Amino acid sequence: MGVYDSTLTSKGQTTIPAEIREALNLKPGDKIRYVISGDRVYLRVKNGRLADLAGFLGRPPNDQSLGIEEVDDAIMDAVAEDDARIVREWRDGSK
Structure with missing residues (x-):
């Protein structure tokens, strides 16, 4: 399991690290769902x-x-x- 960091901008935006984009086959325009469970947040890719x-x-x-x-x-x-x-x-x- 890899751990990757990203920085939040003043507009609430962040860049998904290249390693994660490649592993999840993310492309511009793909939808991402954020799932909150307790103190954790999970990303779910919606590009099927x-x-x-x-x-x-x-x-x-x-x-x-x-x-x-x-x-x-x-x-x-x-x-x-x-x-x-x-x-x-x-x-x-x-x-």
Whole structure:
């Protein structure tokens, strides 16, 4: 794990160190979310594309067709589980 410092300007701006930008594949215009947990702040990169979600849910059981509400529910469940995992990892310091 690397530790990197940055300075806050009088306008509340800072530069993300090059090593972090490279590790997270950050590009100009990418969205960054700040998550506060106790006395810690985490950055979450929001630069994914919709096409990256292809196959995210896997195949439906028994290759059955699902209605839009069932698909929406499955997506929300998967996103909630992933978000909970990420928060756990951040809290535990494992990532």
